Amino acid sequence: MEIIKLINALPGCVSQGVIWGIMAIGVYITYRILDVADLTVDGSIATGGAVATVLLMAGVNPWIALIVAFVVGMLTGLATGIFHTFMGIPAILAGILTQLSLYSVNLAILGKANLPLNATKLELLISQRNVRALSLDNPLIVLAIVTAGVIALLYLFFGTELGCSLRATGANNAMARAQGINTNTNKVLGLMLSNGLVALSGALLCQYQGFTDVGMGRGAIVIGLAAVIIGEVLFSKIFNNFALKLLAVSIGAVIYFVVIQVVLWLGLDTDFLKMLQALVVAVFLAIPYWKGKYFNKKTGKGA
Amino acid sequence: MANTMLHINHIAKTFNPGTITEKKALLDVELTLNEGDFVTVIGGNGAGKSTMLNAVAGVFPVDSGKIEIGGVDVTHLPEYKRAKYLGRVFQDPMTGTAATMNIEENMALAMRRGQPRGLKWGIRPMEREMYREQLRTLGLGLEDRMQSKVGLLSGGQRQALTLLMATLKTPKLLLLDEHTAALDPKTAAKVLELTEKIVAEQKLTAMMVTHNMKDAIAIGNRLIMMNAGRIVVDVSGERKKNLTRAEVMGLFEKAAGEELDGDRLLLS
Ligand SMILES: Nc1ncnc2c1ncn2[C@@H]1O[C@H](COP(=O)(O)OP(=O)(O)OP(=O)(O)O)[C@@H](O)[C@H]1O
Ligand SMILES: [Mg+2]
Numbered sequence: 001m002e003i004i005k006l007i008n009a010l011p012g013c014v015s016q017g018v019i020w021g022i023m024a025i026g027v028y029i030t031y032r033i034l035d036v037a038d039l040t041v042d043g044s045i046a047t048g049g050a051v052a053t054v055l056l057m058a059g060v061n062p063w064i065a066l067i068v069a070f071v072v073g074m075l076t077g078l079a080t081g082i083f084h085t086f087m088g089i090p091a092i093l094a095g096i097l098t099q100l101s102l103y104s105v106n107l108a109i110l111g112k113a114n115l116p117l118n119a120t121k122l123e124l125l126i127s128q129r130n131v132r133a134l135s136l137d138n139p140l141i142v143l144a145i146v147t148a149g150v151i152a153l154l155y156l157f158f159g160t161e162l163g164c165s166l167r168a169t170g171a172n173n174a175m176a177r178a179q180g181i182n183t184n185t186n187k188v189l190g191l192m193l194s195n196g197l198v199a200l201s202g203a204l205l206c207q208y209q210g211f212t213d214v215g216m217g218r219g220a221i222v223i224g225l226a227a228v229i230i231g232e233v234l235f236s237k238i239f240n241n242f243a244l245k246l247l248a249v250s251i252g253a254v255i256y257f258v259v260i261q262v263v264l265w266l267g268l269d270t271d272f273l274k275m276l277q278a279l280v281v282a283v284f285l286a287i288p289y290w291k292g293k294y295f296n297k298k299t300g301k302g303a
Numbered sequence: 304m305a306n307t308m309l310h311i312n313h314i315a316k317t318f319n320p321g322t323i324t325e326k327k328a329l330l331d332v333e334l335t336l337n338e339g340d341f342v343t344v345i346g347g348n349g350a351g352k353s354t355m356l357n358a359v360a361g362v363f364p365v366d367s368g369k370i371e372i373g374g375v376d377v378t379h380l381p382e383y384k385r386a387k388y389l390g391r392v393f394q395d396p397m398t399g400t401a402a403t404m405n406i407e408e409n410m411a412l413a414m415r416r417g418q419p420r421g422l423k424w425g426i427r428p429m430e431r432e433m434y435r436e437q438l439r440t441l442g443l444g445l446e447d448r449m450q451s452k453v454g455l456l457s458g459g460q461r462q463a464l465t466l467l468m469a470t471l472k473t474p475k476l477l478l479l480d481e482h483t484a485a486l487d488p489k490t491a492a493k494v495l496e497l498t499e500k501i502v503a504e505q506k507l508t509a510m511m512v513t514h515n516m517k518d519a520i521a522i523g524n525r526l527i528m529m530n531a532g533r534i535v536v537d538v539s540g541e542r543k544k545n546l547t548r549a550e551v552m553g554l555f556e557k558a559a560g561e562e563l564d565g566d567r568l569l570l571s
Contacts, residue, residue, distance in 0.1 A: 157422075161415060164404075164425035168412050171401035178360070178399070179468075180386035180416045 006265045011131040011140075013261045017254030018143040019204045020223055022150055024231075024253045025246050026197030027224030033158075034170040034190040036084075039095035041198045041224060043102030044076040045217040048199025049206035050109040053117055056207070062125045066146075066203050073199020074192040076102060081188030106214045116211045124207040139208060146204065147250055150197060155243040157193075166190055198224075219274055222281050227253035229284040256280075305337035307374070308508040309476055314358055314368030315532075328354040329365070330532035336476070336510070340539075341502055343519040344512045345551075346529035352512045355529070356478045359510075361385040373475040387417030390469030390507075392462065392482040399465030402454030406445060406464065409453055410434045413468035437467055441497065459490035463497060470501050477502065477509040484514065495522070520546050530559045 023045055030038040048069040055065040076098055083094035107113065119127040126139035157163045168176040169186040176183050198220070206212040231245075231252025239248050263276060316329040328351050336342060344352050358365050359372070361382040369378050372388045393399050400409050411426040411434075431449065438446040441463050445456075453461060462482055469477060479498065483491035499522060502509050513519050519526055526543050528536035528551070535558035538546060 159425055160422045161420035161425045162422060164408060164412060165415075165420045167404060167408075168401045171403045172398070174393075174398050175401055176412075177382045178386055178389075178391045179412050180383050180418070181412075181420070182381075182383045 006262065008132075009261050009265070010258065012128065013257040014254050015126075015128070015131050015139045015143060015208065017227075017257040018140065018147055018250060019201055019208055020257065021201075021227060021250030021253035022147060022204065023198045023201035023220065024224040024227030024249045025150060025154070026194040026201070027221065028228050028246065028249050029154075029190055029194040029197070031225065031228060032170075033167055034187060034194075036091040036170075036187070036191075037095070037221075038077075038080060038191060038194060039092060039221055040076055040080045040098045040102070040191070040195055041095075042217040042220045043099035043106065044073050044195040044198045045202035045205070045220045046106045046212070046214055047076055047102055047109070048073050048202025049212040049216060050106045050115075050202075050214070051199070052203035053115050053206050053212040054109055056117060056122050056124065057115075059123075062123055062207070066125070066200055069203035070196040070200045073202075074196040076199065077192035077195030078188060080195070081191040084191070085184035085187055103214060110212060110214060113215070114211060114213045117206060119207075119210055126204060126208050128208050128210060143204065146200075150200075151243050151246045151250075154246060158242060162189075219277060222277050223253070223256065226256045226277065226281045226284065229281070230255050233284065233287070305339060307335055308338045308340065308372070309334070309336040309359065309510075310369075310371040311335075311355070311359065312369040312371070314365045314370060316354055316358055316363070316365050320366075327532055329358065332358075332368075332532070332534055334527070334534060334537075336508055338508055339506055340525055341507075341509045341523035342511070342525040342527055343523045344510060344527050344529065345514070345516065345519045350529040351532045352529050353480055354532075356480050356510065356512065359385075359476070360389055360391060360478060388475040390472075390474035390477045392465045392469050392477075392479045394481040394484050396458040396461040396465070396485055399468070400453045400461055403452060405450050405452050406438070406456075407431060407434055407449040409464065410437070410468060410471060413471045416472050437471065438464075441467060457490075459486050459494060462486060462490075462494050466494065466497060466501065470505060470507065473505050473507070475508065477507050479509065479511040481512050481514065498522075516548050516551060520548070520551065526551075528555055528558070530555070535559055 023041065027041060030036050051069045051072045052065045055068060056062060079101070080094045080098040083089045083097055084091050089097070117124065119129060125142045128139070130137040130139060158167060165176065165181045166186045166189065168179065168181060169183045170190070173183050176186070202217070205216070228249050229252070231248035234252070234255070235244070235248035239245050260273070260277070264270065264273070268276065311332055311334040314329055314332050318324070318326040318328055332351070332355055346352050357363065359370055361377065361380060365378070369376060371377065372385070375388070377385050377388070391399070401412070407426060411430060414430065434449065435446045438449070443460055443463060445460065445464065453464065456464065466482070482498070483494050486494060495518060498511070501507070509523070511523065524543060525537070525539035526546065527534050536551070536554045538554070
């Protein structure tokens with residue numbers, strides 16, 4: 001348990017956290033703004049990776065690959081949205097159905113279960129090899145730019161008439177409809193936006209780790225939720241602005257990966273990692289419930 | 304003769320048809336409201352009052368019949384499209400506003416009722432001044448709290464805000480479903496007073512469900528009573544003005560053909 005090993009691992013944790021932070025911002029849109037738990041993400045993050053991998057191997061400009069991955073991710077959200085609104089399937093189940101079918105889709109895109117991306121031969125935006133580089137090659141530069149761009153665009157979007165109507169849809173369906181808002185269209189739109197971001201994150205992740213695996217999204221929703229909740233628990237008191245709330249999600253993802261690293265460094269067998277992830281999220285989800293049930297009798301409901 | 308604002312043309316609605324929970328909520332409802340009519344709706348629990356208002360609002364499709372608002376056939380329009388014509392305030396103060404959004408955002412949403420929503424700013428600076436003026440008329444001090452989340456407001460404040468939002472863009476028809484029932488008597492009186500003021504100022508056509516007989520008689524120019532999915536009493540004009548409680552009870556008994564069960568009617 002040398003501390004130096006942990007310190008050495010930290011830059012990688014931060015980069016990974018920022019990548020997953022983009023995914024978690026997507027989860028925030030569905031889970032917090034639209035108030036639906038969307039499980040499409042376990043599939044769409046790999047879809048983003050698969051699309052980007054194939055494009056990068058064909059020599060496509062990596063920024064274009066990111067945009068295409070985003071658009072394809074939106075289509076996966078569209079599928080879930082249609083299952084949910086048009087076919088009346090509960091949101092969770094709709095997400096599971098899409099996630100399952102995406103496994104086949106991802107295999108079809110990749111051609112096999114796993115494809116490597118060679119950072120020396122291909123033009124990639126980021127690579128794990130440069131996590132400790134003190135130059136523009138450091139993945140954090142690109143990641144910071146992408147994250148800032150995503151947050152800025154979302155901040156602008158949710159300030160528009162359409163964005164406000166999306167927030168109203170999540171906040172109060174009945175009210176939204178009474179104000180003439182097509183709540184079904186908005187749910188589909190929110191799911192598309194969310195999964196677009198998740199796929200974008202997958203497109204960055206495959207470059208960073210140097211490969212895409214059809215199973216790379218397993219349990220992604222849990223990491224996304226963990227980031228959202230950690231961000232809220234730590235920053236909800238100080239961050240009121242919407243852009244800062246999204247930033248909190250990103251920081252939440254970084255903290256999550258640092259904590260996991262510390263736990264591994266303390267000697268946890270990696271086989272138990274997924275279980276640990278699930279338990280951490282379970283406990284964080286339980287905190288507001290416990291608070292309301294046992295400590296909050298007098299103050300009543302919060303906003 | 305005044306223009307017809309609402310025509311409910313023999314509508315019927317059965318919930319859960321063909322199951323053991325089947326409920327014929329509306330049997331055959333026929334009602335015409337003229338422009339400027341302010342109708343109070345009374346009737347026992349389960350009489351079909353909310354169902355009638357919800358049918359007009361398009362919360363669910365009706366089984367038969369037709370609904371026209373301001374001459375437009377809305378029978379097959381979804382709820383969000385009918386919203387263009389309607390202002391609505393609900394019994395539960397939670398229903399009419401978005402708790403996690405602030406006061407001005409809620410008002411901006413209401414201001415755009417019935418309009419396409421695109422990528423223009425959700426709220427423009429010049430709107431704010433207008434909202435502030437409007438809020439001032441409520442006399443609740445909300446004009447100084449426009450950035451507060453609506454979830455922090457009291458039930459009465461929320462109902463007053465919902466009423467304001469429902470009429471911010473003048474609706475063809477205002478639907479009020481026991482909108483003061485969840486409030487304490489003093490607040491209820493205040494919201495009711497506000498309702499009368501807004502309806503008079505904007506010359507609105509309105510339907511207000513209430514369980515308060517005194518209010519039902521005192522407010523509006525017309526009173527209808529529902530029983531078992533039908534409108535059984537319809538009084539307007541001079542006769543409505545001079546109605547008494549006892550008379551209403553008598554009318555009900557005659558129309559419904561049964562003894563009035565005070566508990567079930569819950570009229571005070
Ligand atoms: N969505 C629904 N599904 C099934 N049954 C319903 C539904 N809405 C109303 N009902 C039933 O239809 C009947 C009429 O209900 P409605 O809510 O219109 O009564 P109301 O006159 O508004 O009564 P109250 O004074 O209690 O509000 C009731 O028996 C009710 O249980
Ligand atoms: Mg009712």
